[in-house]
Amino acid sequence: MSDTITNTSSDLDAYRQQMRDWLAANLPARDPHAGLRAAHEISAEQLAADRALQKKVYEAGYVGITWPTEYGGQGLSGQHQQIWNEESRAYAVPAPGGIASGVTMGIVAPTLLAHANEEQKRSWLPKILRGDELWVQLLSEPGAGSDLAGILTRATQDGESWILQGTKVWSSGAMSADFGVCLARTDWDAPKHRGLTWFKVPLRDPRVTVRPVREINGSAEFCEEFLDDVVVADDMRIGELNEGWAIANSMLGFERGASRDPGAVRPKGGGIRPIAPDLVEIARSRATLTHGHVRQLIAKAHANDVMHELLTARVVSSITKRISNPSAASYIKLGHGILQPLRACAAMEIAGRTGIAWSADVHAHGETAATNYLNGRIMAIAGGSNQIQRNIISERLLGLPREPNFDTNKPFREVLRTARNWGTKGE
Amino acid sequence: MTFTEQMVRSGAQGSRCMDLELTSDQLLFHETTVRFIDAELPMTKVRQLHDDPVGYDRGWLGKAAELGWFAMLVPEEHGGGSVSGAGLLDAVIVAEELGRRMQPGPFLPMNIVAAALAEHASPEQCARVLPGIAGGEVVATWCVSDADGNWDGGAGVIAVATEGGFVLNGSRGYVQDAQSADWLLVVANVGGASAQFLIEASTPGVVVVPLVTLDLSRRLASVSFEDVRVDGSALIGAVGADGALERQLQIALALLCAETVGVLDAMFSITVEYSKDRTAFGRPIGSFQALKHIMADLGLWLETCKAGAVALATAVEQRSAEAAALAHTVAAYVGDVATDIAQECLQIHGGIGYTWEYDLHLLLRRARSNSALYGEPSWHRERLCVAHGL
Numbered sequence: 001m002s003d004t005i006t007n008t009s010s011d012l013d014a015y016r017q018q019m020r021d022w023l024a025a026n027l028p029a030r031d032p033h034a035g036l037r038a039a040h041e042i043s044a045e046q047l048a049a050d051r052a053l054q055k056k057v058y059e060a061g062y063v064g065i066t067w068p069t070e071y072g073g074q075g076l077s078g079q080h081q082q083i084w085n086e087e088s089r090a091y092a093v094p095a096p097g098g099i100a101s102g103v104t105m106g107i108v109a110p111t112l113l114a115h116a117n118e119e120q121k122r123s124w125l126p127k128i129l130r131g132d133e134l135w136v137q138l139l140s141e142p143g144a145g146s147d148l149a150g151i152l153t154r155a156t157q158d159g160e161s162w163i164l165q166g167t168k169v170w171s172s173g174a175m176s177a178d179f180g181v182c183l184a185r186t187d188w189d190a191p192k193h194r195g196l197t198w199f200k201v202p203l204r205d206p207r208v209t210v211r212p213v214r215e216i217n218g219s220a221e222f223c224e225e226f227l228d229d230v231v232v233a234d235d236m237r238i239g240e241l242n243e244g245w246a247i248a249n250s251m252l253g254f255e256r257g258a259s260r261d262p263g264a265v266r267p268k269g270g271g272i273r274p275i276a277p278d279l280v281e282i283a284r285s286r287a288t289l290t291h292g293h294v295r296q297l298i299a300k301a302h303a304n305d306v307m308h309e310l311l312t313a314r315v316v317s318s319i320t321k322r323i324s325n326p327s328a329a330s331y332i333k334l335g336h337g338i339l340q341p342l343r344a345c346a347a348m349e350i351a352g353r354t355g356i357a358w359s360a361d362v363h364a365h366g367e368t369a370a371t372n373y374l375n376g377r378i379m380a381i382a383g384g385s386n387q388i389q390r391n392i393i394s395e396r397l398l399g400l401p402r403e404p405n406f407d408t409n410k411p412f413r414e415v416l417r418t419a420r421n422w423g424t425k426g427e
Numbered sequence: 428m429t430f431t432e433q434m435v436r437s438g439a440q441g442s443r444c445m446d447l448e449l450t451s452d453q454l455l456f457h458e459t460t461v462r463f464i465d466a467e468l469p470m471t472k473v474r475q476l477h478d479d480p481v482g483y484d485r486g487w488l489g490k491a492a493e494l495g496w497f498a499m500l501v502p503e504e505h506g507g508g509s510v511s512g513a514g515l516l517d518a519v520i521v522a523e524e525l526g527r528r529m530q531p532g533p534f535l536p537m538n539i540v541a542a543a544l545a546e547h548a549s550p551e552q553c554a555r556v557l558p559g560i561a562g563g564e565v566v567a568t569w570c571v572s573d574a575d576g577n578w579d580g581g582a583g584v585i586a587v588a589t590e591g592g593f594v595l596n597g598s599r600g601y602v603q604d605a606q607s608a609d610w611l612l613v614v615a616n617v618g619g620a621s622a623q624f625l626i627e628a629s630t631p632g633v634v635v636v637p638l639v640t641l642d643l644s645r646r647l648a649s650v651s652f653e654d655v656r657v658d659g660s661a662l663i664g665a666v667g668a669d670g671a672l673e674r675q676l677q678i679a680l681a682l683l684c685a686e687t688v689g690v691l692d693a694m695f696s697i698t699v700e701y702s703k704d705r706t707a708f709g710r711p712i713g714s715f716q717a718l719k720h721i722m723a724d725l726g727l728w729l730e731t732c733k734a735g736a737v738a739l740a741t742a743v744e745q746r747s748a749e750a751a752a753l754a755h756t757v758a759a760y761v762g763d764v765a766t767d768i769a770q771e772c773l774q775i776h777g778g779i780g781y782t783w784e785y786d787l788h789l790l791l792r793r794a795r796s797n798s799a800l801y802g803e804p805s806w807h808r809e810r811l812c813v814a815h816g817l
Binding site for chain 2: 272274275280289292295296298299300302303304306307308310311313314315317318321323331334335338387389390391393394395397398399400401402403404
């Protein structure tokens with residue numbers, strides 16, 4: 001944030017050297033094969049240990065490197081942050097709560113920095129950076145996903161307080177978190193986008209029930225939360241009353257940025273990308289690598305992998321150079337959403353019978369294919385479904401007209417009634 | 428509305444090149460190319476050439492040569508040169524516009540042969556033919572596939588060494604512009620190994636039989652060789668030319684994919700514009716999600732084709748280690764989605780797209796034709812597996 005400060009290269013070199021020494025002395029090496037720990041498998045002891053370690057990193061000055069000092073950051077430049085990104089890559093940097101940590105630092109904290117008031121920022125942000133508090137999003141609801149502005153969680157004013165009531169779902173990592181930023185409806189007579197407000201909600205409150213959602217693959221990264229007349233003071237309100245939609249959009253922008261896989265763009269000179277190694281392995285295990293139809297499936301999957309990588313680089317570059325508007329990022333998202341299900345299906349096709357049953361004792365390629373098959377639609381649904389991306393692309397990039405809508409200018413109360421009677425006589 | 432008017436409205440006319448990093452010299456070159464095409468061979472004139480057996484006018488070819496169309500892969504000492512010095516990256520600028528504006532003529536084969544000679548021919552062989560190619564005075568083409576349209580590494584033409592030369596017997600199929608070519612670069616077989624011969628089309632024993640083509644602006648022919656006698660100077664490079672063939676295929680695919688991108692960009696732009704103009708059920712048909720979601724997918728595929736075509740041209744120009752695999756990757760992808768995009772554009776147009784007068788079918792024909800011209804997608808996928816050692 002203080003990019004205007006000019007750093008001499010010797011300053012940066014000294015910073016890097018100091019950091020190297022600290023990392024070597026304080027953090028274990030990263031296991032390159034370890035993925036992000038699944039949220040539901042994190043024990044209370046593990047969570048506490050990771051938090052303590054984050055505190056140590058924070059106290060060394062390596063969390064919130066570019067954040068303003070008044071909010072607990074170091075107030076250093078983007079170059080300093082870049083040095084951390086490079087140097088820390090080889091180390092097991094703590095991520096308390098797994099995905100909860102990513103949501104806290106990548107989505108919630110930037111949103112608070114942009115939209116919370118001064119007092120809130122001074123009070124909340126240092127605790128977040130220090131690892132004292134994990135925050136998640138209380139955003140989607142069982143009845144509002146793609147149509148996020150159609151949420152039904154209500155916040156009713158009661159003197160200096162607000163009473164929140166409703167159900168939230170798909171909150172990544174909420175089982176480990178301390179607080180949630182919650183979007184609630186505060187005006188039912190305003191059009192849907194104009195009656196929404198944000199609140200900070202304590203997840204350890206007895207009136208909040210957090211329940212992990214078991215997914216089709218058996219894992220549980222997400223939670224469902226029941227808010228049963230939770231009382232929060234007015235100073236827990238984030239942003240202006242009834243102006244929560246703009247904040248929601250800003251947050252979704254941070255979310256898209258945080259979810260962009262930095263490894264997606266292969267550095268130049270990185271060599272030839274191997275041909276679909278996972279699929280080749282499955283075929284090899286069944287001795288079908290010489291079969292023409294299997295080779296076609298492998299080559300097609302690989303071509304799609306490579307082409308999507310090239311597309312990603314093109315889109316990122318054209319947005320950066322302002323040749324395309326930022327909505328072009330939807331091409332990347334839609335590409336993932338179309339290709340990942342196809343790829344998962346190709347793996348199952350190559351696995352054949354080995355993808356539907358396997359021995360409990362030994363690692364089987366078919367089991368991996370089956371799990372990926374169950375996960376195949378994640379990118380097609382999460383973070384804006386394929387259909388939402390297609391609307392964005394066709395309207396914001398191709399300039400096609402919107403479908404007529406029946407809900408944006410009516411009082412929300414009326415929208416709910418009209419929707420229920422849709423298509424019946426009298427409508 | 429005429430095709431040209433639609434191109435203007437849709438923004439495809441003079442639209443941005445697929446390569447987003449062109450230099451100002453290259454942009455000027457692009458502008459000159461577009462101006463030349465629009466002045467010399469706009470769509471109405473392109474249509475007039477559909478029944479012409481040659482498919483283009485030799486005078487026009489000479490004018491195109493003055494713009495450098497056939498000189499970009501020719502070394503300077505033989506009359507060549509290009510705007511940026513990276514000849515293939517300049518050539519794909521032209522190729523893309525040839526596709527977008529449905530131009531006829533032997534741009535692809537002339538450039539492929541020029542590159543082959545520049546890389547493998549002796550100085551004497553180069554001097555004999557390259558200046559004429561660069562100047563558009565002679566037409567040259569590459570005879571690569573067998574009579575059944577397969578890549579055979581030359582097996583279908585047997586060349587037997589004789590005293591002072593070779594005798595060739597056999598046939599080549601689906602040769603671009605063989606009917607108007609002065610020189611044929613023939614892929615043949617010498618004692619079990621591949622080899623390339625540069626043969627004058629007028630040599631006794633060479634018989635060219637024109638084919639009827641799906642793409643009305645493309646000329647393809649079968650060429651047979653019956654006891655065709657050539658002297659030793661007809662052999663280009665060494666016997667055992669697999670590496671040369673591979674390299675020429677990469678150049679062909681880089682040019683072809685760029686051309687296909689131009690075709691698809693024109694079709695897609697026209698289709699999006701049509702869907703905004705055409706109303707049904709009281710609104711523009713482009714407002715229906717049933718259609719706009721298809722167009723969003725087409726937009727994604729087209730952007731991906733552009734990314735791939737640029738990456739391929741760059742890799743082939745730089746002779747990068749991944750050029751071979753990338754050529755088959757991009758050709759397989761572009762070949763697949765080109766036909767999908769073309770079909771969906773027709774679908775969105777509905778009945779009007781099925782009429783002869785409307786130009787959409789001309790683009791659809793070329794899109795499909797290009798998806799087979801230098802190998803069909805499934806062939807590229809098999810070659811891709813081989814390139815990766817599978």
